[in-house]
Amino acid sequence: MKTHDRPRVPEAGPANDGARAGRSFWTSRRRDHLAGYLFIAPQLIGSVVFVLVPLILVVWYSFHEWNVLAGTFHGVGTDNYENLFDDPKLPGVLRATGYFSVGLVVLNLSLALALAVLLNQKLRGGVVFRTLFFSPVVVSLVAWTIVWGFLLQKNGGINAGLDLIGVDGPNWLRSEGTSMLSVIVVQCFKNVGLNMVLFLAALQGVPRELYEAATVDGAGRWRQFWRITVPLISPTILLTSIITVVGSLQVFAQIAVLTQGGPGGSTTVLVYYLYQQAFKFHHFGYGATLSVLLFLIVLVLTIVQWQMRKKWVFHES
Amino acid sequence: MNTQRQQRTINFAALATTGVLVLTACGGGGDNAGSDNGPVNLRMTVWSGAPEHLKLLDGIAAEYRKTNPDVKSIKFDVLPVENYTETLTTQIAGGKSPDLAWIFENSAPDFVSSGALKEVKDDEDVLPAAKEIWQQDGKLYAYPFSTSPFGVFVNTDMLKKAGQPTPADLIKQGKWTWDEATAMGAAVNDKTGKTGIVIRDFDYKSWDNLASYWDGWGAEAWSADGKTCGFDKPEMVQAMTSLHKAIFEDEAMLAPGTTADFFAGESAMTVTQMSRASLLTDKFAWDFVPLPEGPKGKYAVTGQAGIAVLAKGQHPDAAADFHAFMTNKTNAAKLGAYFPQARSSQLNAAALAKSNAKLSEKQLSDVVIEGIKNGKVKPVHIGQAEIYAAVRSELDSLWKPQADVPKVLTGVCDAIKPQLEQ
Numbered sequence: 110m111k112t113h114d115r116p117r118v119p120e121a122g123p124a125n126d127g128a129r130a131g132r133s134f135w136t137s138r139r140r141d142h143l144a145g146y147l148f149i150a151p152q153l154i155g156s157v158v159f160v161l162v163p164l165i166l167v168v169w170y171s172f173h174e175w176n177v178l179a180g181t182f183h184g185v186g187t188d189n190y191e192n193l194f195d196d197p198k199l200p201g202v203l204r205a206t207g208y209f210s211v212g213l214v215v216l217n218l219s220l221a222l223a224l225a226v227l228l229n230q231k232l233r234g235g236v237v238f239r240t241l242f243f244s245p246v247v248v249s250l251v252a253w254t255i256v257w258g259f260l261l262q263k264n265g266g267i268n269a270g271l272d273l274i275g276v277d278g279p280n281w282l283r284s285e286g287t288s289m290l291s292v293i294v295v296q297c298f299k300n301v302g303l304n305m306v307l308f309l310a311a312l313q314g315v316p317r318e319l320y321e322a323a324t325v326d327g328a329g330r331w332r333q334f335w336r337i338t339v340p341l342i343s344p345t346i347l348l349t350s351i352i353t354v355v356g357s358l359q360v361f362a363q364i365a366v367l368t369q370g371g372p373g374g375s376t377t378v379l380v381y382y383l384y385q386q387a388f389k390f391h392h393f394g395y396g397a398t399l400s401v402l403l404f405l406i407v408l409v410l411t412i413v414q415w416q417m418r419k420k421w422v423f424h425e426s
Numbered sequence: 427m428n429t430q431r432q433q434r435t436i437n438f439a440a441l442a443t444t445g446v447l448v449l450t451a452c453g454g455g456g457d458n459a460g461s462d463n464g465p466v467n468l469r470m471t472v473w474s475g476a477p478e479h480l481k482l483l484d485g486i487a488a489e490y491r492k493t494n495p496d497v498k499s500i501k502f503d504v505l506p507v508e509n510y511t512e513t514l515t516t517q518i519a520g521g522k523s524p525d526l527a528w529i530f531e532n533s534a535p536d537f538v539s540s541g542a543l544k545e546v547k548d549d550e551d552v553l554p555a556a557k558e559i560w561q562q563d564g565k566l567y568a569y570p571f572s573t574s575p576f577g578v579f580v581n582t583d584m585l586k587k588a589g590q591p592t593p594a595d596l597i598k599q600g601k602w603t604w605d606e607a608t609a610m611g612a613a614v615n616d617k618t619g620k621t622g623i624v625i626r627d628f629d630y631k632s633w634d635n636l637a638s639y640w641d642g643w644g645a646e647a648w649s650a651d652g653k654t655c656g657f658d659k660p661e662m663v664q665a666m667t668s669l670h671k672a673i674f675e676d677e678a679m680l681a682p683g684t685t686a687d688f689f690a691g692e693s694a695m696t697v698t699q700m701s702r703a704s705l706l707t708d709k710f711a712w713d714f715v716p717l718p719e720g721p722k723g724k725y726a727v728t729g730q731a732g733i734a735v736l737a738k739g740q741h742p743d744a745a746a747d748f749h750a751f752m753t754n755k756t757n758a759a760k761l762g763a764y765f766p767q768a769r770s771s772q773l774n775a776a777a778l779a780k781s782n783a784k785l786s787e788k789q790l791s792d793v794v795i796e797g798i799k800n801g802k803v804k805p806v807h808i809g810q811a812e813i814y815a816a817v818r819s820e821l822d823s824l825w826k827p828q829a830d831v832p833k834v835l836t837g838v839c840d841a842i843k844p845q846l847e848q
Contacts, residue, residue: 177519178540180738263683283630283683283825369631370815372822388512390812391536393519 164404170397177391189398198374198382205289206378210357212293217353218346221301225308239309243302250299254366257295258282261367285375288368292376296363300356304349311345312338340423347422351414358407379403466744468500470526471514475504476704479764486760490751497744518542518738525739526749529568531730532634534559535808543567544735544742547750553798556768559806560732568732569753572765574699575728575797576638576717578607583710584694585610588617593715604642604668607695607718611678614694621686621693622678626702630682630825633818637804638697638727640665642720647805647817653846655839657817658832664721666824667831674827682825699729700794701764703784714789716796726801731765768798809845816841
């Protein structure tokens with residue numbers, strides 16, 4: 110923005126030397142800029158030190174092999190990237206990651222939307238239910254997961270409940286068929302409240318007149334939902350889907366506490382696998398390479414979703 | 427790109443590169459072994475935060491500082507046992523290596539072979555078998571701080587309630603075998619609804635604890651030279667078939683996906699080490715007996731931990747001096763209260779009983795002394811963490827009622843063969 114209202118600094122000349130020495134550098138424009146930079150400095154320094162530099166380091170490490178115990182560190186060129194193609198476990202890890210992400214996104218978003226629609230009905234006790242569904246978001250993740258670990262045991266609370274209705278529940282965390290599903294459900298219930306609140310805010314922003322007009326035109330509730338509600342809240346759907354997809358690709362604590370990647374590697378997702386490679390097996394270089402792979406996956410998925418907004422996100426303009 | 431913009435780009439690249447280089451230097455990639463110049467503050471990582479353990483260690487440290495005033499402080503840094511080794515290696519990677527560390531037997535070969543540890547003073551009083559995994563080329567790299575044999579804690583009240591004999595009676599009759607123990611465990615489950623036997627800390631994940639079972643069959647995870655897989659050998663197949671039957675057919679053992687804490691009165695027997703005696707309360711009458719005999723007769727298995735001086739610590743020489751003091755004969759006798767010492771001069775029940783109020787001389791003699799003298803250390807191998815994860819993943823298929831035991835065990839060998847042959 111141009112600052113036409115500010116007085117121009119006089120041209121340099123012997124007669125103006127004294128004035129320049131006093132005020133030429135710290136113009137009010139420069140002071141404004143400095144204030145702006147000072148305001149953003151804490152965040153900027155934090156981002157550089159804790160995001161940008163580690164990001165660069167991870168890429169750099171991915172071209173090296175680092176044996177922590179032996180204290181050796183040497184370049185290996187693209188060996189670690191070539192190992193990605195030779196790693197027999199990686200396809201299974203990516204499958205498990207995909208399974209978790211798709212399962213969580215579908216379950217979380219549909220449940221969050223359903224809950225938001227129900228809570229938007231102005232029924233009695235809405236505030237209580239909203240608090241109830243949102244409260245897990247503020248609970249410690251590890252504490253939440255440990256409690257669920259007990260509930261999901263063979264002789265735990267879930268199976269005790271199923272037993273009351275005559276159902277012999279499975280060994281949730283020990284069976285390859287149910288372990289990932291269990292982790293998805295635990296994670297979904299943990300964070301569904303956040304998406305629910307976002308959806309609720311979006312739903313409350315949809316003009317009532319549109320529904321009234323649609324009712325006059327004879328549109329049923331289902332038709333109104335698909336033709337009015339979904340398009341109008343589509344920006345929020347985009348936001349929540351990006352947040353949930355990125356979050357799902359970074360799942361770690363739940364896996365570490367509930368299954369430790371088992372049984373049989375069925376819940377070994379990419380983040381847990383790179384943790385194993387780097388911190389358990391001491392393959393720091395390969396662990397860094399897996400981090401780069403994860404970064405690229407998140408980046409591509411976010412770009413794809415962002416591009417898709419042009420097609421299905423509704424903009425009033 | 428104009429010249430001004432080019433200059434800005436170069437400046438930014440230089441700044442980023444400088445940041446990377448500075449942080450890398452801090453990252454531990456290079457050799458950053460410290461010196462003993464300046465004030466000495468020693469730090470040792472341990473996994474146990476039990477007040478009585480820390481009190482003992484702090485007492486030894488205070489005693490040392492009386493004659494070594496140049497050492498300003500000695501701190502015992504408790505790391506969570508669940509990821510103790512990962513936290514320790516991360517500290518080393520971050521250039522924050524402790525001066526001394528407690529090291530578990532399963533990571534001993536990695537630490538010893540990598541050169542991460544400083545050589546420590548050998549002591550002929552320590553049994554040669556106890557030093558084996560801490561040695562390389564005839565040099566000792568850690569003092570075997572705790573050589574703790576596995577035994578069986580027994581809730582005699584619960585056995586009585588289930589109408590079962592006590593292991594002590596069976597030992598007198600020469601009938602204390604895994605067959606008998608399994609039958610007793612099944613009877614407990616049948617008559618009281620409680621769990622019969624728990625191999626503590628196994629939890630269908632930490633499979634190396636099963637050595638306390640399969641050694642009775644003469645089975646081994648791999649050969650002594652570490653090159654040949656032992657999981658598909660007949661002895662292991664027999665041991666695991668027997669274990670599988672005890673879990674899924676007899677229901678004598680803790681089932682997968684369930685928990686039962688012996689010390690809370692939830693099971694009749696638990697296979698574990700002497701140090702767990704501190705968890706015993708007066709809730710029930712108990713006994714501590716040797717492992718039941720397997721088809722190959724009597725046997726003993728020990729878990730081990732070593733205390734080492736880290737080569738990359740800030741004060742390696744001062745740490746080595748404190749290490750020598752901490753592990754001398756006098757202090758070893760004190761440590762023996764919780765951490766059994768594999769010293770020939772201290773392997774007598776009367777001496778051990780002085781510092782182990784909970785266990786009788788007979789219990790100490792039968793389980794601890796015999797175990798230390800004749801026990802075999804749990805399986806260890808270079809690159810154990812990777813092998814450990816691979817075995818665990820394959821064994822998961824075994825913990826189902828209809829598992830094909832020989833097929834699963836062959837799969838275990840297929841999975842770890844490349845790592846064993848490295």
